Amino acid sequence: MALLVQKFGGTSVGTTERIKAVADKVKRFRDQGDDIVVVVSAMSGETNRLLALSSEVMEEPTAREMDVLLSTGEQVTISLLTMALNQLGCEARSYTGGQVRITTDTSHTKARIKSIDEHNMRADLDAGRVIVVAGFQGVDDKGNITTLGRGGSDTTAVALAAALKADECQIYTDVDGVYTTDPRVVDNARRMEKVTFEEMIEMASLGSKVLQIRAVEFAGKYAVPLRVLSSFKEGPGTLITIEDDGSMEQPAVSGIAFNRDEAKLTLVGVPDIPGIASKILRPISDQNIEVDMIVQNVGLDKKTDFTFTVHRNDYKSAKSVLDKICIDLQAEASAGDNDIAKVSIVGVGMRSHAGVATKMFEVLSHEGINIQMISTSEIKISVVIDEKYLELAVRTLHSAFDLDDAATVKES
Amino acid sequence: MALLVQKFGGTSVGTTERIKAVADKVKRFRDQGDDIVVVVSAMSGETNRLLALSSEVMEEPTAREMDVLLSTGEQVTISLLTMALNQLGCEARSYTGGQVRITTDTSHTKARIKSIDEHNMRADLDAGRVIVVAGFQGVDDKGNITTLGRGGSDTTAVALAAALKADECQIYTDVDGVYTTDPRVVDNARRMEKVTFEEMIEMASLGSKVLQIRAVEFAGKYAVPLRVLSSFKEGPGTLITIEDDGSMEQPAVSGIAFNRDEAKLTLVGVPDIPGIASKILRPISDQNIEVDMIVQNVGLDKKTDFTFTVHRNDYKSAKSVLDKICIDLQAEASAGDNDIAKVSIVGVGMRSHAGVATKMFEVLSHEGINIQMISTSEIKISVVIDEKYLELAVRTLHSAFDLDDAATVKES
Numbered sequence: 001m002a003l004l005v006q007k008f009g010g011t012s013v014g015t016t017e018r019i020k021a022v023a024d025k026v027k028r029f030r031d032q033g034d035d036i037v038v039v040v041s042a043m044s045g046e047t048n049r050l051l052a053l054s055s056e057v058m059e060e061p062t063a064r065e066m067d068v069l070l071s072t073g074e075q076v077t078i079s080l081l082t083m084a085l086n087q088l089g090c091e092a093r094s095y096t097g098g099q100v101r102i103t104t105d106t107s108h109t110k111a112r113i114k115s116i117d118e119h120n121m122r123a124d125l126d127a128g129r130v131i132v133v134a135g136f137q138g139v140d141d142k143g144n145i146t147t148l149g150r151g152g153s154d155t156t157a158v159a160l161a162a163a164l165k166a167d168e169c170q171i172y173t174d175v176d177g178v179y180t181t182d183p184r185v186v187d188n189a190r191r192m193e194k195v196t197f198e199e200m201i202e203m204a205s206l207g208s209k210v211l212q213i214r215a216v217e218f219a220g221k222y223a224v225p226l227r228v229l230s231s232f233k234e235g236p237g238t239l240i241t242i243e244d245d246g247s248m249e250q251p252a253v254s255g256i257a258f259n260r261d262e263a264k265l266t267l268v269g270v271p272d273i274p275g276i277a278s279k280i281l282r283p284i285s286d287q288n289i290e291v292d293m294i295v296q297n298v299g300l301d302k303k304t305d306f307t308f309t310v311h312r313n314d315y316k317s318a319k320s321v322l323d324k325i326c327i328d329l330q331a332e333a334s335a336g337d338n339d340i341a342k343v344s345i346v347g348v349g350m351r352s353h354a355g356v357a358t359k360m361f362e363v364l365s366h367e368g369i370n371i372q373m374i375s376t377s378e379i380k381i382s383v384v385i386d387e388k389y390l391e392l393a394v395r396t397l398h399s400a401f402d403l404d405d406a407a408t409v410k411e412s
Numbered sequence: 413m414a415l416l417v418q419k420f421g422g423t424s425v426g427t428t429e430r431i432k433a434v435a436d437k438v439k440r441f442r443d444q445g446d447d448i449v450v451v452v453s454a455m456s457g458e459t460n461r462l463l464a465l466s467s468e469v470m471e472e473p474t475a476r477e478m479d480v481l482l483s484t485g486e487q488v489t490i491s492l493l494t495m496a497l498n499q500l501g502c503e504a505r506s507y508t509g510g511q512v513r514i515t516t517d518t519s520h521t522k523a524r525i526k527s528i529d530e531h532n533m534r535a536d537l538d539a540g541r542v543i544v545v546a547g548f549q550g551v552d553d554k555g556n557i558t559t560l561g562r563g564g565s566d567t568t569a570v571a572l573a574a575a576l577k578a579d580e581c582q583i584y585t586d587v588d589g590v591y592t593t594d595p596r597v598v599d600n601a602r603r604m605e606k607v608t609f610e611e612m613i614e615m616a617s618l619g620s621k622v623l624q625i626r627a628v629e630f631a632g633k634y635a636v637p638l639r640v641l642s643s644f645k646e647g648p649g650t651l652i653t654i655e656d657d658g659s660m661e662q663p664a665v666s667g668i669a670f671n672r673d674e675a676k677l678t679l680v681g682v683p684d685i686p687g688i689a690s691k692i693l694r695p696i697s698d699q700n701i702e703v704d705m706i707v708q709n710v711g712l713d714k715k716t717d718f719t720f721t722v723h724r725n726d727y728k729s730a731k732s733v734l735d736k737i738c739i740d741l742q743a744e745a746s747a748g749d750n751d752i753a754k755v756s757i758v759g760v761g762m763r764s765h766a767g768v769a770t771k772m773f774e775v776l777s778h779e780g781i782n783i784q785m786i787s788t789s790e791i792k793i794s795v796v797i798d799e800k801y802l803e804l805a806v807r808t809l810h811s812a813f814d815l816d817d818a819a820t821v822k823e824s
Contacts, residue, residue, distance in 0.1 A: 016465055019469055058498060064505070065491040065506055068490060069488060069491035075483075076462065076465070079481035080481065083474055083478075098510075099557075144511075145508075
């Protein structure tokens with residue numbers, strides 16, 4: 001008998017048929033004696049329908065009202081899933097984020113969770129009820145509806161699991177686990193049975209898209225065992241765990257992540273003086289544009305080139321800010337490139353293996369792929385390349401680091 | 413400068429174009445210096461969409477979850493209308509029923525308002541903001557979402573107007589006022605400039621459909637001036653007011669209401685003993701079936717026939733309850749008829765005019781229309797007739813009581 005938090009995403013609850021299938025699955029766990037808290041997203045398509053409505057009435061919709069609008073998506077799902085559970089004779093009760101009560105800060109459309117009142121939930125669990133909670137949403141101190149940003153339902157699930165000290169937080173998705181890379185790009189990508197939080201964070205932030213990075217960080221911080229598994233087929237999925245089993249056989253590289261969502265911006269010939277980086281990035285972050293990679297080379301003639309990447313959606317506004325900075329700082333030119341991709345190799349084993357970076361660069365060079373930017377962390381090496389080489393790079397690296405399915409003897 | 417509560421129904425906010433038109437209208441009032449609280453319904457079609465979803469997952473959906481589901485309809489509208497107002501540069505803020513805070517009892521799907529906290533609204537009004545409130549919904553003491561039943565948005569508007577002591581509660585609909593009868597049945601039906609609360613209550617309960625009877629009762633109780641007017645064309649609409657101007661010229665009959673939504677049930681040959689009426693009606697009301705007209709004739713041979721009407725939707729369940737009662741009470745037979753219509757003449761002037769009933773019966777008799785049931789109140793006389801004679805009855809009575817447009821010299 002365990003306490004499980006189970007999260008079902010938009011695809012898993014995309015139709016009333018699928019909602020009924022989720023109810024079946026939840027009831028099977030409940031019948032085994034597990035206590036269940038279910039977190040659901042909006043039915044797939046619903047968020048986009050609501051966004052389309054809002055764009056018809058306002059060019060840049062007010063953030064507060066956007067949250068009032070979008071939060072209805074999950075509210076529809078919680079009521080329907082609770083009805084479906086009731087129809088199966090399974091006692092259940094739905095809660096909106098505000099009802100739970102999940103308190104957040106006031107940053108509409110990207111709020112952060114501050115606290116969760118588990119009181120109501122505990123009473124329902126004690127009464128044998130399944131609890132169905134709307135993901136993605138909360139309320140601020142004044143009762144204004146807030147949302148956690150797209151994909152925030154994962155974060156809700158982990159936060160509830162942490163608050164309730166759940167035995168496991170299960171994230172049901174349309175994939176059956178976390179793969180060594182995207183199976184759509186590499187045929188023999190392999191499902192991992194386990195992956196560490198650190199690796200998962202690097203994979204998620206680099207575009208593996210299975211889980212929101214915030215949710216993984218949250219889970220790591222509160223040591224919530226997190227499992228990714230499929231809504232549609234049975235299987236153990238992938239467990240994301242705090243333990244690095246330290247096995248000798250641990251591969252140096254666990255997976256290859258990649259990302260087409262970034263754009264590169266460069267300020268050319270900027271005076272190489274102390275504080276110049278913040279002079280460039282401050283106006284960018286003032287526009288709420290997030291910067292990912294940053295590269296600055298040692299300069300000649302007291303001048304340097306400064307390059308960074310932003311989300312592709314922010315490219316236009318970042319470029320216009322940069323054009324202004326270019327004038328203000330008397331730099332030579334500002335340049336930008338949308339047609340880039342980032343490829344990263346990730347693995348906790350990398351810490352103890354020398355030469356991983358060298359091998360990566362050699363493999364790419366051997367395929368004639370030019371590396372435009374490099375950044376590294378303890379367990380990750382990322383490069384920016386021309387987007388057209390993305391698939392080639394990922395496939396070659398996947399094979400070179402012995403990640404292909406056939407090549408694997410044991411995994412963990 | 414006045415404080416106005418303006419309510420827009422589902423048709424008035426049925427598309428984003430119409431929502432923008434409502435925003436225009438609201439802003440025009442605001443620009444004149446009026447303080448505005450807007451109450452909106454779900455976009456037309458939305459409630460039915462949600463009902464269809466629920467019926468796909470549960471045969472008889474749990475009432476609590478139904479309220480969670482349906483309340484999203486209005487929540488979508490408040491956010492969109494607030495955005496549309498913001499787009500016009502008009503400061504506005506949306507509130508769900510729970511946020512306002514409209515507290516109700518716990519009767520899910522047909523809750524009654526207990527109290528309204530006007531604190532938040534007052535602060536917004538003082539700050540010059542338009543307030544946009546979701547109609548039809550509230551929360552109970554424990555924070556569970558409740559709804560007021562279909563059409564409950566009118567009730568929300570009146571309740572807010574009462575709580576805020578608004579100067580007028582304006583109900584915008586797809587008709588431009590209250591008519592002497594349904595213009596679809598009688599071509600020269602006439603818009604009334606004024607009608608009393610009492611008359612309006614009799615008209616609404618008898619199927620005039622312009623306003624929910626609860627809303628009118630509520631408005632009458634708190635003396636909230638209520639005006640029905642069109643969302644789509646300019647005009648003064650109809651003012652529903654507490655004053656009976658007592659004019660000598662007051663017509664005896666103000667309007668003809670009718671209703672095809674009822675069904676007739678009869679228990680034949682039931683023992684004529686004290687308490688028999690409650691023995692028949694208690695099991696009916698225990699099923700939450702509302703009874704409208706009740707007729708019991710003096711019986712012969714210590715037996716009597718007992719007839720009553722219910723909403724047509726409740727006909728089947730009422731009939732099966734009655735079949736059981738028939739056996740329990742050893743009555744001779746139970747019978748029912750779905751093909752009936754109720755026609756009523758309404759008017760405060762009726763109080764001081766003798767012979768109105770006689771005239772009504774004569775007019776119908778002259779057309780060969782048989783009267784199956786009669787019930788009367790201070791300002792209303794209703795008859796049940798065969799449904800096929802409905803239009804004929806309404807047109808003839810409308811003309812006989814001098815309500816036709818051409819025949820009118822002055823109205824109020």
